[in-house]
Amino acid sequence: MWEIIINALNQIDNFMYFPVLIVVMATAGLYFTFRTRGVQIRLFIESIRLLLEPSGDENSVSSLQAMLVSTASRVGTGNIIGVSTAICLGGPGACFWMWIMCIIGASSAFVESTLAQVFKRKDDDGNFYGGPAYYIEEGLHRHKLAILFCIFLIATYAVGFNLLCSYNLQSTFMEYSFYDASTTPIIIGALIAILTGYCLLGGGKRIVKVTSTVVPLMGVSYVIIALIVILFNYSNIPSMFILIFQDAFDFKSIAGGILGSCLVYGIKRGLFSNEAGVGSAPNASASARVSHPAKQGLVQTLSVYIDTLLLCTATALMCLSTGVTRDAAVSGAPYVQNAISTVFGTAGPIFITVAMVLFAFTTLLGNLYYVDNALTFMNNNNKPSKRFMNIFYIFATLIIFVGAIIPMDAAWAMADITMGGMTLINLPTCMILSKIAIDCLKDYEKQKKSGKNPVFKANLIGLNEEELDYWK
Template sequence: MENDIMEQFVSTLENAAHAVMDPISGFIWTYILVYLLIGAGILFTVTTKFMQFRLLGHMARITFGGRGAGEGISAFQAFATSLASRVGTGNLAGVAIALWVGGPGAIFWMWMTALVGLATSFIESTLAQIYKVRHEDGAFRGGPAYYIERGLGQRWMSVLFAIFLLIAYGLAFNGAQSNTIAQGMNQAFSVPPWLTGVVLVILTAMIIYGGIKSVARTAEKIVPIMAIAYLLVALYILIVNIGEVPGMLALIVKSAFGYGPAIGGAAGYSIKIAMENGIKRGLFSNEAGMGSAPNAAATATVKHPAAQGLVQSFGVVCDTLIICSCTAVVILLSGVYDTLMTTSPGANIEGIKLTQDAMSDHLGAFGTYFIAIAIFLFAFTSIIGNYAYGEINIGYLFKRRSKVAIHVLRLCVLAMVMIGAVAQLTFVWDFADFAMGLMATTNLIAILLLSPIAVRALRDYERQRKEGVKEPVFDPRVLKRPEQVEKGVWD
């Protein structure tokens, strides 16, 4: 009886929250973010002279070459921390949901979001480096809250962003990650969600109580291994089914423009539906423009802010163009997807289950176990990466009492990890979309206004490289207002 009453109470709260958040979230995504995100990405692509194509090789070289940072955090550790947050449910469950709701065309718009997102990621991460501040632990702190206040002089706007980030990363996204882990472990190993939640809480606590440096060290070790393993499995599936690849690619492109068959979760797909779902899940996955990755970018010890901006841009390549594409390949080439296309139109699916079933179709029982382990690692590293973002922003909001505030944040993160493991997927995703929309809108407005500063830094970086300087060094005097940069950071 008590369990029934509790379930009814929780269900009532979820329905009420959905009724409030869904209209606001829908308006933001449909009428604001889709256009703002793509428009900003195109603008940044033009103003940086298509840097994502010109400098792609250079991005890769400096990403895997920045290992040393003394007492601070290295360029690669900052990259791994941001990738830890990026690579999570958006790559496995999120891609599956976008594919089902928006059709194969959603994958095409995910790719387009990533291509323009490279420029967006560069702008925001470079700004985070320019306006970073030194912290007492020897590492740096920075991000949208810092560059909004220092660059725009709008403290109210920076506070608003920090609050939105804490809601999104301290609560919503961690709930979404633990929810997906619990589903995956239950599907593969019949582990009760509550038990998965307890284990996650213990593991998370062991890392986050060591602070941001502990998160960076952990991410540096786990992220490369899990990404490479997932890529190799997807490549194997692609090679085995190579004959079907041209048809799959044609289906993705045709569906993106409304010419695909009426399949999946709806009677048919319009360009709008494919775009909206592809862009939404693309942003959730690669986070370009959201204002999250800059928090990690700012922690790196580098000689020039544009260098770390390029490193963070390469994270979008790894996340969406590589890992998300791997998931799309696994699902679209599977017999499970073909069956669902014809037998279950309009059905509600669970994203991680579709990915898991598709992998099992290719690899048998190994596929089920592999996805369960992959989602555990992907989503777990996202939880600790999300925490790092939360700590940076809680420190910004409560400068004088940051130690107490950080302790409270850690307890809230652990609580949300446990709640997320046993909550309903719909509620968690709705909450995540709502918070992400508010946060991204605030950040995009800020970086649109501040983008000329990042472009000026890029020009300085490229000028030094043309002059033969192997590692360009930043001098704040190249900016119009160098006094906005904290003294001593770039000495």
């Protein structure tokens, strides 16, 4: 049964990513990079400066806070398990292609987050909200397409990503002697499902508060631990980079098996980790109070860099520097745990397990934040009833339980397919509406050159202020 399902999912997954998504992502990223004159590189210092800019209202969400929300969603099991899987199944060159897609994709992050700001709305409590569904509806005037995007978003964050997150979490226990393939996944799946459900249904507020504080510290600790492992293996650093570049440019090998190559795995796992162009981060970006939409677009490029160039790279270089065996048998958590144990012994795998538990838990809850926004949009911008949400949350916890007991290939394929559906709607939309984001950037830079703190006026870039909910 599982074999038939996995084969069907893999066929859809393979076609969706090669050639469809790879062409769409590369075309969009290069187009945005060209049209913005490399905004993600050219204005990197400005992006950092904007992080410290206050919102001007202590009750409003600042650029930094909105960026941290989207970063918290991006940072998760994909930074550890996703990178390990890409290297073990695709080869060391996957790391290089993750870097390339990160830099190119950062321009997509700028465009989608700027559009989210332009078309954002304000509720009765003074809070801002928005995202792809809103700029699809307001910019393209395609309500049905906006609804379809919401359906894919719900399928991605309530089903695909949570299936995979749950699987990745239980897989970290495979290295322990007590692990039993027939019972351990069930126990872990039940525990994480019950804990998540408890928090979703109104309890566990203290748990959520503690984990939201601990996870950033764990992220920093993870980078430090990875750096220590790399430094312990400093003599392998030159050969490690040679290995990465040799594999990345071994086009004969890539052409011989494109679907399982470092190129495809690097792009797929890079997209899964940083989500640039997927259409998730704009939901958080729209919540920020800024004087100009381009400000939040610039800030969001940093989130992509933090995720891929910092955390994903930390995992890749830590593993490759140790030279431990990499193959399909250890893909996922075991490869990372084997690498870290070369320096920290038995304490290393325990650290990875703790990190994964924290990352997975906050990811599971964070994913459902995006789902709440989509459900509100589909309900004519009214929050669904408490009864409906409770039933939905029970369904979400069951998905988490199922994720722990399904095969790895099924979990990855489901996540890839649902995420791919979001991307195939969001990126073409961003390309059609890109003139608005590009004009925003030009207006921002023009005001900066005049020594002003840029303030957005829709009519200056040819938009009708009356058609915008916030920027009237």
